[in-house]
Amino acid sequence: MKSRPSVTRIDGVRCTVGESPSWDATAGAWHWSDIPAKKVWRLGEPGSPRSWDLPEMAGCVAPRARGGLIAGMETGMYDVDLIDNGTVKTTLVGKPADLGEGMRFNDGRTDRQGRFWSGTMFMDMSAGKDIGQLYRYDERGLSQPLVAGLFTQNGLSWSPDGRTMYLSDSHPKSRLVWAFDYDIATGTPSNRRVFANLAEHVGRPDGAVVDADGCYWSAANDAGCLLRFTPRGELDMQIELPFAKPSMMTFGGADLKTLLVTSIVSGKPEDAEWGGTVVTLRPGVQGLPDTPCAF
Structure with missing residues (x-):
């Protein structure tokens, strides 16, 4: 079950909190953010990584169809245009009422229909405030909160048919991954139940992705590995990584068989070489394309 495949380190990239990788098949490029550095990165295939400075922290990014x-971000959801001269244009598209002092958006992903989802969190995790909420953005704009009571919202992903939504809370007080029934016509989750409890495994459930087999991959933060759960919630693969705090991953490349994994600097001496790096690996399974935001 455990394996340590070879990894390729992306030269020239070191993130304090690397997060939210997504694959833009049209552009042939990955994007991800470095949250405290207020940066967004792009890596073309082939190509060299390039970064843009943002006006505020971005917890998550995803490609748009147009x-x-x-x-x-910190003050809401934004359209972000990366301009070739190195500048950025941001346009506010939605701001929830609960996004108060000390809060920001965190993990985010699009569903199979191109709706963008993200949740809020109180940035000082040591305070243990379960005031985060989950939102949907679509043709109607930003929704009202659809899930509440979250410490550190994370782990959004959808089954291949789009009819199961996954969500996690990576705070040490939670460490849970939930599954929901998902109405693909309306974008409404229901029937919340525990899918995986990482207290029974290792680490905290950070970012996630679902592969073509319908298996759910969770970045086991603090445990230095990726965990792959079958649709029944059974652990069937554990991939060891060279850093302590993997944060999120997504499949990409022309064949959707390459995983790009971001990480967080842990501050531990044994993690000094690899912590905060971004790597790619070939786990032997195929992913699903990231659906661009359609709205």
Whole structure:
């Protein structure tokens, strides 16, 4: 079950909190954010990584069908246009009422229909405030909260048919991954139940992705590995990584068989070489394309 595949380190990239990788098949490029550095990165295939400075922290980014990105940031959800001269244009598209002092958006992903989802969190995790809420953005704009009571919202992803939504809370007080029934016509989750409890495994459930087999991959933060759960919630693969704090991953490349994994600097001496790096690996399974935000 455990394996340590070879990894390729992306030269020239070191993030304090690397997060939210997504694959833009049209552009042939990955994007991800470095949250405290207020940066967004792009890596073309082939190509060298390039970064843009943002006006505020972005917890998550995703490609948009008409070009550019959508991002969950400190003060709301924004359209983000990365301009070739190195500048950035941001346009506010939605701001929830609960996004108060000390809060920001965190993890985010699009569903199979191109709706963008992201949740809020209180940034000082040591305070243990379960005031985060989950939102949907679509043709109607930003929704009212659809899930509440979250410490550190994370782990959004959808089954291949789009009819199961996954969500996690990576705070040490929670460490849970939930599954929901998902109405693909309306974008409404229901029937919340525990899918995986990482207290029974290792680490905290950070970012996630679902592969073509319908298996759910969770970045086991603090445990230095990726965990792959079958649709029944059974652990069937554990991939060891060279850093302590993997944060999120997504499949990409022309064949959707390459995983790009971001990480967080842990501050531990044994993690000094690899912590905060971004790597790619070939786990032997195929992913699903990231659906661009359609709205």
